[in-house]
Amino acid sequence: MTTPPERLQPLEITQQEHRERRARLSALLQARGLDAICVFGPTRVAYLSGFHFAATERPIALVITAQETSAALLPRLEELHFQQQSPEITDLELYAEYPGGGEGRHPMTVLRGLLARLGLLGKRLAADVDGYEHRWGYRGPPLSEALGQPVLADVALVDDLRMIKSAAEIELMRVACEWGDHAHRIMQDAIHIGADELLVSHGASLQATREMLQALGERYVPKSREGLPANAMFIRGANTAFPHGLHRQGSVQAGDVLVTGAYGTVGGYESELERTMHVGDPTPDFERYFAAMMAAQQKGFDALRPGRTCAEVETEVRAFIRDDLGLDQLVRHHTGHAFGMEGHEHPFLDLDDHTVIQPGMVFSIEPGLYVPGLAGFRHSDTLLVTETGSQLLSLYPRELAALCLPG
Structure with missing residues (x-):
C-alpha cells in the first residue's frame, strides 16, 4: 500500500484541532447560558483534549468553561501521561488514588475542590453524565450530589460536536x-x-x-x-x-x-x-x-x-x-x-x-x-x-x- 506524502504527518489529530474543539464547546456553553461543563466519558475527554487513557475505577474529568479555560481532574499516576498527550492543558487537580489512597478524600470531593477553586460552585454547570461511570468497582456519588446543586446532564453537548x-x-x-x-x-x-x-x-x-x-x-x-x-x-x-x-x-x-x-x-x-x-x-x-x-x-x-x-x-x-x-x-x-x-x-x-x-x-x-x-x-x-x-x-x-x- 502507498502512503501519499500529502497525508497527515503524523496520523493523529493535532493539538490545534483539539483547541478548536474546546473553543466550539465553550461557545455552545455561552449560547446555552451555562458557565462550565464537567466531561467524564473517556472518549469525550480524548476528543476534547487528545488524552487517550485506560479507563479504570479512577475518575478522570475535564472541566471546560464558557470563557475557554480548561482544567483536568486526574489520579496522580496519570499526571505525566496527561502532560505528554495534552500539553496545552496545564491546570491539573491531582488525587492520590481511588478511593482515597490514604488521604481520606474521595475523587469526587477533590473535583468539588477544583470547581470551587475555579469559582464555579453555585454557577450554572453541565456535565456529559452526572458523575463518573460505575466501572471496575468504582463507587461514588453523582456530581450533583457531590456539589449539592443541580447539574444539567446532557451527552449531546459534546456528542453533537462529534x-x-x-x-x-x-x-x-x-x-x-x-x-x-x-x-x-x-x-x-x-x-x-x-x-x-x-x-x-x-x-x-x-x-x-x-x-x-x-x-x-x-x-x-x-x-x-x-x-x-x-x-x-x-x-x-x-x-x-x-x-x-x-x-x-x-x-x-x-x-x-x-x-x-x-x-x-x-x-x-x-x-x-x-x-x-x-x-x-x-x-x-x-x-x-x-x-x-x-x-x-x-x-x-x-x-x-x-x-x-x-x-x-x-x-x-x-x-x-x-x-x-x-x-x-x-x-x-x-x-x-x-x-x-x-x-x-x-x-x-x-x-x-x-x-x-x-x-x-x-x-x-x-x-x-x-x-x-x-x-x-x-x-x-x-x-x-x-x-x-x-x-x-x-x-x-x-x-x-x-x-x-x-x-
Whole structure:
C-alpha cells in the first residue's frame, strides 16, 4: 500500500484541532447560558483534549468553561501521561488514588475542590453524565450530589460536536478503511476447509497489523493499550443468523455461510467492513437471500444524502425490504449508525432518529436479513456524506463471485 506524502504527518489529530474543539464547546456553553461543563466519558475527554487513557475505577474529568479555560481532574499516576498527550492543558487537580489512597478524600470531593477553586460552585454547570461511570468497582456519588446543586446532564453537548467530521478525521478514517480492507483480504485468503475461525481471525489480524506498522512507520501513533491496529474476524454456519453471533467450536466446512468483520484503527478513529461469504458453490436459497441483501444495501447507499433525516433513510430501506422484497420478517436491526472514535456513535439510521444528515457525517450502511436455521446475510460499508450524496470509504468487493471460497 502507498502512503501519499500529502497525508497527515503524523496520523493523529493535532493539538490545534483539539483547541478548536474546546473553543466550539465553550461557545455552545455561552449560547446555552451555562458557565462550565464537567466531561467524564473517556472518549469525550480524548476528543476534547487528545488524552487517550485506560479507563479504570479512577475518575478522570475535564472541566471546560464558557470563557475557554480548561482544567483536568486526574489520579496522580496519570499526571505525566496527561502532560505528554495534552500539553496545552496545564491546570491539573491531582488525587492520590481511588478511593482515597490514604488521604481520606474521595475523587469526587477533590473535583468539588477544583470547581470551587475555579469559582464555579453555585454557577450554572453541565456535565456529559452526572458523575463518573460505575466501572471496575468504582463507587461514588453523582456530581450533583457531590456539589449539592443541580447539574444539567446532557451527552449531546459534546456528542453533537462529534457528528460532523473534520478533514483530518476523515483522512484518518480513510486510512483505517484501507487497512481494514487489507486485513479482510488476508483473512479471506487464509480461510479453507478445516480452518479454525478463531485462529484464522487472530492470525490475519496480526499479519495485517505487522504490514500496517511497517508501511506507516513513525506516522502511525497508537492510541490504545488494547487491541490491534488492524483486525479481521468471522463467524460461520447457522450461527450467522444471530446478528451478533459468537465464535463456536469446530472448523470451516463446505457449504458454510460466513459473516465477516474487519476494521482498522488510526489516530483513534475506526473503519467498518462486513461481508457475507460462502464456502463452495452457493445454494439457490443462499443466492436469493444474498441478492436481496445486496439490493437492500444499495437502497441504503442511494438513500443516504444530506438534507434528509436518518429516519427517512431507514423508512426508505425498510419499505423496500417489506414491499419489494417481501422479507420484512427477517429484519433484526436498523440500517446503520454513525461512527468515528467509537464503533457506534450518534446518530442512527433508525425510524425514531430524526437527526438531519449533513456533509461530513460518516455512517455504516448494513441492512441485514436473518434466516433462522440457515444464515445471516449482511454487508457493512463505511460511507462519508458529501455535498450531494455519499462516498464509499471501504472499497472491498461486494459481489458474490468475489466472496465465494473454494469448497
